[in-house]
Amino acid sequence: xxxxxxxxxxxxxxxxxxxxxxxxxxxxxxxxxxxxxxxxxxxxxxxxxxxxxxxxxxxxxxxxxxxxxxxxxxxxxxxxxxxxxxxxxxxxxxxxxxxxxxxxxxxxxxxxxxxxxxxxxxxxxxxxxxxxxxxxxxxxxxxxxxxxxxxxxxxxxxxxxxxxxxxxxxxxxxxxxxxxxxxxxxxxxxxxxxxxxxxxxxxxxxxxxxxxxxxxxxxxxxxxxxxxxxxxxxxxxxxxxxxxxxxxxxxxxxxxxxxxxxxxxxxxxxxxxxxxxxxxxxxxxxxxxxxxxxxxxxxxxxxxxxxxxxxxxxxxxxxxxxxxxxxxxxxxxxxxxxxxxxxxxxxxxxxxxxxxxxxxxxxxxxxxxxxxxxxxxxxxxxxxxxxxxxxxxxxxxxxxxxxxxxxxxxxxxxxxxxxxxx
Numbered sequence: 001x002x003x004x005x006x007x008x009x010x011x012x013x014x015x016x017x018x019x020x021x022x023x024x025x026x027x028x029x030x031x032x033x034x035x036x037x038x039x040x041x042x043x044x045x046x047x048x049x050x051x052x053x054x055x056x057x058x059x060x061x062x063x064x065x066x067x068x069x070x071x072x073x074x075x076x077x078x079x080x081x082x083x084x085x086x087x088x089x090x091x092x093x094x095x096x097x098x099x100x101x102x103x104x105x106x107x108x109x110x111x112x113x114x115x116x117x118x119x120x121x122x123x124x125x126x127x128x129x130x131x132x133x134x135x136x137x138x139x140x141x142x143x144x145x146x147x148x149x150x151x152x153x154x155x156x157x158x159x160x161x162x163x164x165x166x167x168x169x170x171x172x173x174x175x176x177x178x179x180x181x182x183x184x185x186x187x188x189x190x191x192x193x194x195x196x197x198x199x200x201x202x203x204x205x206x207x208x209x210x211x212x213x214x215x216x217x218x219x220x221x222x223x224x225x226x227x228x229x230x231x232x233x234x235x236x237x238x239x240x241x242x243x244x245x246x247x248x249x250x251x252x253x254x255x256x257x258x259x260x261x262x263x264x265x266x267x268x269x270x271x272x273x274x275x276x277x278x279x280x281x282x283x284x285x286x287x288x289x290x291x292x293x294x295x296x297x298x299x300x301x302x303x304x305x306x307x308x309x310x311x312x313x314x315x316x317x318x319x320x321x322x323x324x325x326x327x328x329x330x331x332x333x334x335x336x337x338x339x340x341x342x343x344x345x346x347x348x349x350x351x352x353x354x355x356x357x358x359x360x361x362x363x364x365x366x367x368x369x370x371x372x373x374x375x376x377x378x379x380x381x382x383x384x385x386x387x388x389x390x391x392x393x394x395x396x397x398x399x400x401x402x403x404x405x406x407x408x409x410x411x412x413x414x415x416x417x418x419x420x421x422x
Contacts, residue, residue, distance in 0.1 A: 024078060024117075026118050028054060029118060029268075030117070030151070032142065033112070033264070034047055036109065036110050038098075038107055040099075043098070045140035047142055050150065051151065052152065052153045053115070053268045057273060059420055059422055065087040067415075069316075069317035071129060072092065073090075073128045073136050074087060074114045077123060077125075079123055088116070091290040091292055091317070092289065093110055093292070113264045122146070124143055155265075157268075159222040161221070162220075163217075164217040165199045168216070170216060174274070174421060175272055176274045176275075177217075177218045177220060177276070178195045178199075179220055179275060179278065180278060181224065181244050181279045181280065182226070182228045182240045183224060184226060185223040191278065192221075194298050195217070198276075199217045202217075207410050207414045211414070211417050214417055214418075218272070222266055226239045227280055229244045231247070232246065233246065241266065242277060243259045244279055255295050263293055273420055275293040278296065279296065280298060285297050285300075286307070291317075294313065305403065309396050312397055316409070319338065319397070320382060322383070322398050322399065323382075323385040324380075325383040328383050334387030335347065343382045343389065345388055352391075353408045361375070364377050376391065392408075
């Protein structure tokens with residue numbers, strides 16, 4: 001009887017949520033492109049364009065963000081009722097750049113984009129950003145009329161997609177799209193082989209291997225004019241589809257691109273909740289930003305670990321758990337609790353994994369052999385050597401000498417996967 005009651009409650013919730021989607025949206029995507037401009041202390045978000053994409057692959061049930069992760073928050077309101085009908089947290093490369101030395105001296109612009117289900121009626125789109133105390137402040141507002149003839153309807157980069165790993169209807173699965181970068185026309189076979197290889201890598205790791213039936217992986221067959229990627233520090237320049245490059249923020253291993261609109265144009269060819277760019281190079285590097293995009297080089301001996309590590313950033317907003325990185329300055333103030341779920345300043349440890357710490361484990365936790373297999377609060381994380389803490393001595397979010405996510409990271413990843421598959 002209890003199981004029947006739970007099933008009825010779940011079914012009622014699902015039908016109610018599906019009804020909300022049907023009330024406000026149609027099964028397409030509306031993409032809003034913008035630019036972020038400023039320096040270390042300023043930011044202006046300016047409107048660029050609206051694009052209609054052919055399908056909505058996200059959940060039709062989890063429409064309101066339940067995690068609160070990300071440096072930014074997208075909110076979509078029905079104009080007539082002012083009801084919040086969609087929200088989602090995300091981060092951007094621009095916000096990372098603001099913590100670099102360069103941002104003290106110059107202004108830059110970077111492209112950005114948000115996507116949401118295509119509305120039936122007029123909506124108000126807001127983008128909020130965290131202030132220095134981690135509170136969200138509104139930075140952008142725009143009224144969208146879904147009947148406007150200025151909404152672009154053609155595919156900017158039309159390429160065929162293919163299934164790498166298919167589990168079922170996209171709206172009920174976590175959909176990952178793999179994009180090729182620096183694969184020439186005659187290397188498309190290699191790209192398809194690499195897609196299979198990296199899909200296999202993902203399912204070697206918990207909690208992905210236990211949830212392979214909740215995940216779809218897609219590829220897009222899109223060749224670049226030339227093979228490889230830019231390596232500015234070595235004076236190597238290659239014509240590629242997504243304009244990727246090493247030496248992002250003058251960090252040699254940081255392999256990224258500032259051309260986010262091009263990424264979105266290419267990703268629109270397949271269902272996508274997460275975007276992962278495979279770069280056709282053997283040089284070590286990669287990157288990943290929460291609900292933005294992820295990157296790895298494909299032919300380095302550590303590419304498997306880079307792929308999984310970066311996906312932790314992109315899917316769940318997991319922070320790096322190592323304690324130093326000269327690229328960033330004051331990335332995590334030690335008097336504010338970070339939003340990332342796997343690090344803490346102990347300002348609000350109750351909101352993190354405190355309940356998982358054994359009563360006999362001291363907090364902060366000495367990084368000694370005695371506690372090597374314990375959950376605690378080990379100092380040094382988020383590029384900060386003092387005052388920021390991680391949950392374990394090591395994990396794949398800290399160093400590749402560990403080849404697994406720790407329990408805190410696994411729990412967060414599991415919750416995120418479920419949120420896409422409700």
